[in-house]
Amino acid sequence: MACVLLFSRLLPFSHRLRGTTFCLLSLFLSYLCYCSIFSDGSVMPKSADPTSGCQRADRAKRRPQDPVPCLLPPGARRSAARPRAERRRPPAPRAVRNDTPSPPMSHLKFGNKKLPNAIIVGVKKGGTRAVLEFIRIHPDVRAAGTETHFFDRNYDRGLEWYRGLMPRTLESQITMEKTPSYFVTKETPRRISAMAQDTKLIVVVRDPVTRAISDYTQTLSKTPDLPSFQDLAFENQSLGIVDMSWNAIRIGLYALHLENWLRYFPLAQIHFVSGERLITDPAGELARVQDFLGLKRIVTDKHFYFNRTKGFPCLKKPESSGSPRCLGKSKGRTHVQIDRDAIEQLRDFYRPYNVKFYEMVGHDFKWE
Numbered sequence: 256m257a258c259v260l261l262f263s264r265l266l267p268f269s270h271r272l273r274g275t276t277f278c279l280l281s282l283f284l285s286y287l288c289y290c291s292i293f294s295d296g297s298v299m300p301k302s303a304d305p306t307s308g309c310q311r312a313d314r315a316k317r318r319p320q321d322p323v324p325c326l327l328p329p330g331a332r333r334s335a336a337r338p339r340a341e342r343r344r345p346p347a348p349r350a351v352r353n354d355t356p357s358p359p360m361s362h363l364k365f366g367n368k369k370l371p372n373a374i375i376v377g378v379k380k381g382g383t384r385a386v387l388e389f390i391r392i393h394p395d396v397r398a399a400g401t402e403t404h405f406f407d408r409n410y411d412r413g414l415e416w417y418r419g420l421m422p423r424t425l426e427s428q429i430t431m432e433k434t435p436s437y438f439v440t441k442e443t444p445r446r447i448s449a450m451a452q453d454t455k456l457i458v459v460v461r462d463p464v465t466r467a468i469s470d471y472t473q474t475l476s477k478t479p480d481l482p483s484f485q486d487l488a489f490e491n492q493s494l495g496i497v498d499m500s501w502n503a504i505r506i507g508l509y510a511l512h513l514e515n516w517l518r519y520f521p522l523a524q525i526h527f528v529s530g531e532r533l534i535t536d537p538a539g540e541l542a543r544v545q546d547f548l549g550l551k552r553i554v555t556d557k558h559f560y561f562n563r564t565k566g567f568p569c570l571k572k573p574e575s576s577g578s579p580r581c582l583g584k585s586k587g588r589t590h591v592q593i594d595r596d597a598i599e600q601l602r603d604f605y606r607p608y609n610v611k612f613y614e615m616v617g618h619d620f621k622w623e
């Protein structure tokens with residue numbers, strides 16, 4: 256345009272006409288030149304998707320299950336394969352495509368849900384929560400957080416339902432759960448053995464008299480108008496006749512329950528944790544649990560401290576972050592006071608069962 260204005264001032268009309276034509280012609284030639292230089296589309300590529308060309312080129316060689324090669328770190332393979340001229344170009348804009356298949360990151364990151372390799376099967380109020388919380392700080396252990404009650408209450412839901420409750424684990428990790436009522440449920444040993452005969456079993460046992468009082472204390476906290484402990488524990492206290500049908504009493508007959516388990520599992524596949532030693536020497540008990548599970552002894556006394564307020568061992572603050580961890584208020588309640596005579600009567604009642612249990616497992620737990 257500047258050219259046209261200049262000519263209109265300086266030249267007569269006939270000359271002006273020739274000058275304008277010259278000007279338009281040179282503009283047209285410049286345009287043709289521009290188009291020929293950038294005709295390969297590098298100014299505005301047709302497809303902004305950096306993966307599309309790559310997918311097309313490789314598709315013939317790939318099987319459907321193979322990963323899409325263009326999902327590898329951009330540039331790693333493609334820069335070597337591209338012609339030099341193309342490599343000099345500015346990088347194509349990164350496009351977010353919803354239809355690009357995602358790599359299976361969840362699989363890589365979290366592993367798979369597996370049926371448990373080891374189960375804490377009992378006993379109620381034995382210290383089962385403490386064992387699970389202590390063993391699960393081991394990096395090779397992952398555990399279901401809540402009691403699943405699969406083998407006693409939810410068996411009809413099937414193994415896939417059960418598996419769904421498990422945490423994701425890597426190949427090297429073991430899966431665990433705890434449901435203390437399993438130990439006294441008749442069908443459970445058969446059902447666990449039907450799932451996997453090599454399932455490792457852990458039983459946390461505790462003096463059956465203190466266990467019964469602990470059980471009663473828990474029930475009383477939820478049902479304040481419960482009859483007294485003595486009323487429930489004895490059919491006739493003056494004659495020393497214990498009511499074996501009361502659950503709090505029945506659970507403590509360890510020898511009887513164990514007989515049922517030994518029909519389906521060898522003794523070597525069952526590990527017994529002392530509920531008493533779990534409080535006085537948690538690291539020692541955890542060392543034995545780790546050995547039984549075939550784990551490296553990683554959970555050691557470094558991990559515990561005795562919390563005076565709680566009156567129990569708790570987990571120390573992890574090095575990285577977090578805070579010290581004690582079990583909740585429902586663990587370590589102050590027990591209901593039971594008179595000495597009733598306790599002595601219950602000790603007499605349990606003694607033969609305890610002795611039988613010590614013989615069966617080859618260990619004296621010294622419940623006196």
Ligand SMILES: Nc1ncnc2c1ncn2[C@@H]1O[C@H](COP(=O)(O)OS(=O)(=O)O)[C@@H](OP(=O)(O)O)[C@H]1O
Nearest residue numbers: 379380381382383384385469567568582586587588
């Ligand atoms: N470290 C630590 N902290 C708190 N409590 C501990 C610990 N170790 C063992 N225990 C004892 O665990 C008892 C509860 O047992 P369970 O976890 O098996 O109970 S439950 O069956 O799951 O309800 C609980 O019983 P009670 O003292 O009668 O409440 C505790 O004595």
